[in-house]
Amino acid sequence: MARLSPDDSDPLSIQPPIFETFDERNARLALERVAKEISDGIDEEIEKARVNERKGPKPIKILLLGQSESGKSTTLKNFQLMYDSKSFRAERASWRAVIQLNVVQSFRSILDAMTRVENQENHSPISPQNPKKAPLLTPELLSIKARLQPLTQVEKNLIRRMTTAGGGEVEATPRNGHGVISDLLPSKGALKEIAINSTIPWKHAFNRIIKSETRTSFDSADGIDWDDPEDPWATLNACSQDMIKLWNDTVIRQLLAKQSMRSEDLSEYFLDSLERLTAPRYIPTDDDILHARLKTLGVSEHLFKIATSGSVRDWKVYDVGGHRSQVRAAWAPYFDDMDAIIFLAPISCFDQVLEEDHKVNRLEDSFKLWTMIVSNPLLKNTNIILFLNKIDILRTKLASGIKLKDYVISYGDRPNDVDNTTAYLKRKFGGILQEKSSSPRVYYCHFTTVTDTKSTKYILSNLKDMLMRQNLIKTNLIS
Numbered sequence: 001m002a003r004l005s006p007d008d009s010d011p012l013s014i015q016p017p018i019f020e021t022f023d024e025r026n027a028r029l030a031l032e033r034v035a036k037e038i039s040d041g042i043d044e045e046i047e048k049a050r051v052n053e054r055k056g057p058k059p060i061k062i063l064l065l066g067q068s069e070s071g072k073s074t075t076l077k078n079f080q081l082m083y084d085s086k087s088f089r090a091e092r093a094s095w096r097a098v099i100q101l102n103v104v105q106s107f108r109s110i111l112d113a114m115t116r117v118e119n120q121e122n123h124s125p126i127s128p129q130n131p132k133k134a135p136l137l138t139p140e141l142l143s144i145k146a147r148l149q150p151l152t153q154v155e156k157n158l159i160r161r162m163t164t165a166g167g168g169e170v171e172a173t174p175r176n177g178h179g180v181i182s183d184l185l186p187s188k189g190a191l192k193e194i195a196i197n198s199t200i201p202w203k204h205a206f207n208r209i210i211k212s213e214t215r216t217s218f219d220s221a222d223g224i225d226w227d228d229p230e231d232p233w234a235t236l237n238a239c240s241q242d243m244i245k246l247w248n249d250t251v252i253r254q255l256l257a258k259q260s261m262r263s264e265d266l267s268e269y270f271l272d273s274l275e276r277l278t279a280p281r282y283i284p285t286d287d288d289i290l291h292a293r294l295k296t297l298g299v300s301e302h303l304f305k306i307a308t309s310g311s312v313r314d315w316k317v318y319d320v321g322g323h324r325s326q327v328r329a330a331w332a333p334y335f336d337d338m339d340a341i342i343f344l345a346p347i348s349c350f351d352q353v354l355e356e357d358h359k360v361n362r363l364e365d366s367f368k369l370w371t372m373i374v375s376n377p378l379l380k381n382t383n384i385i386l387f388l389n390k391i392d393i394l395r396t397k398l399a400s401g402i403k404l405k406d407y408v409i410s411y412g413d414r415p416n417d418v419d420n421t422t423a424y425l426k427r428k429f430g431g432i433l434q435e436k437s438s439s440p441r442v443y444y445c446h447f448t449t450v451t452d453t454k455s456t457k458y459i460l461s462n463l464k465d466m467l468m469r470q471n472l473i474k475t476n477l478i479s
């Protein structure tokens with residue numbers, strides 16, 4: 001019979017007797033094996049608990065969804081500004097090249113629009129009933145156009161530099177514009193849009209075109225090589241006055257409106273700030289970075305450490321590429337285990353079509369995506385928060401006389417103002433949620449302009465409090 005040693009402090013330790021039979025020996029060994037398994041199991045549990053304690057509680061996870069150019073990456077930038085401003089500002093130097101490209105590409109669109117008018121005028125037949133009219137573009141506008149030709153080279157150089165520096169992570173993808181339904185679609189030719197593969201932190205890709213090795217602080221222009229002969233600032237600066245004149249010319253504005261070129265296609269925010277953007281030592285501001293356009297490819301994960309009531313929690317925010325070629329099957333693996341989805345629907349684009357399919361209205365596409373998300377059974381326990389975004393653009397659009405009822409027939413004769421149109425669209429999205437939701441849900445809906453940090457900060461911080469509270473209830477820390 002096995003005996004426990006009275007001296008041994010380990011109760012599971014078994015001392016062999018001096019004499020034992022074969023059966024006794026087997027029984028003792030079996031008992032020792034069981035005792036060891038139990039002891040190992042306990043050690044493993046203790047180690048697991050230790051690791052978990054070190055890791056802290058599970059991170060809170062948020063997924064940003066919506067069609068391309070709905071404002072997902074801009075919402076992520078707001079998260080960065082609020083909870084990781086150091087890394088947001090560390091990217092300042094890299095955003096400079098993106099903004100320069102946004103500017104020259106807007107001018108490419110304007111110059112293309114002028115060329116189309118010239119071609120039309122040169123080719124329209126002249127007859128006694130249709131006499132030759134004075135050309136729309138004055139000699140002065142034409143000579144400005146000629147002087148702005150170097151911008152084409154700047155565009156090419158910037159794309160080449162970014163794609164080379166990005167080492168395969170940065171791509172130049174074709175851009176077709178959003179056009180306008182049943183209207184003359186601007187033929188933008190080979191306009192390319194820079195896209196970043198989100199599996200890497202993008203600033204690392206661009207670090208190779210900035211002086212990262214000489215960077216000393218993260219909240220300044222350090223990293224911008226002011227003596228870099230390849231930096232296009234000199235050409236931009238030389239073209240500055242012509243660019244300003246062209247953008248502010250009434251004939252050009254009419255021409256752009258006639259060709260249905262919208263502020264979204266033209267980075268209007270940057271065109272209104274040309275004097276500042278083309279200055280010799282231009283450094284992007286926070287607002288500039290929020291307005292810069294860089295298309296996302298794939299899915300990227302961003303970690304934030306957020307402090308609330310004395311403790312620090314990990315938050316993971318996932319940003320996805322919304323372009324149809326990227327999505328939407330790629331989103332599904334991320335549905336599992338999300339605490340919340342922020343769904344962005346840019347309601348200003350009710351008069352636009354998808355860049356990737358000119359037969360599909362962008363608002364209609366948002367309704368479809370929203371239906372797909374709220375009805376997905378994998379998401380039945382996930383909070384879904386709707387951002388009806390780009391309210392600033394909606395306001396300008398409605399004020400310019402563009403009517404919602406021309407694109408959303410059911411809107412009927414309701415007043416074409418911001419209050420009524422937003423309330424109507426909020427009801428439409430809410431109706432879909434009520435009808436199609438995979439589980440009973442609270443309808444969280446916000447009118448947003450995510451390029452406005454102040455209002456977005458308020459919304460995101462309320463959202464953070466709500467999720468934190470829910471998470472505590474879930475983990476039974478409070479009831």
Ligand SMILES: Nc1nc2c(ncn2[C@@H]2O[C@H](COP(=O)(O)OP(=O)(O)OP(=O)(O)O)[C@@H](O)[C@H]2O)c(=O)[nH]1
Pocket residue numbers: 066067068069070071072073074075290291292293294295296297320321322323389390391392393448449450451452
């Ligand atoms: N005026 C205005 N511009 C906005 C707003 N939200 C986003 N934008 C701009 O719209 C452009 C596209 O925004 P992104 O955040 O890159 O869009 P996205 O959803 O990440 O697009 P993909 O990466 O292609 O899926 C950027 O230039 C933004 O600055 C808004 O509320 N108002």
Ligand SMILES: [Mg+2]
Pocket residue numbers: 072073074294295296319320321322
């Ligand atoms: Mg994006």
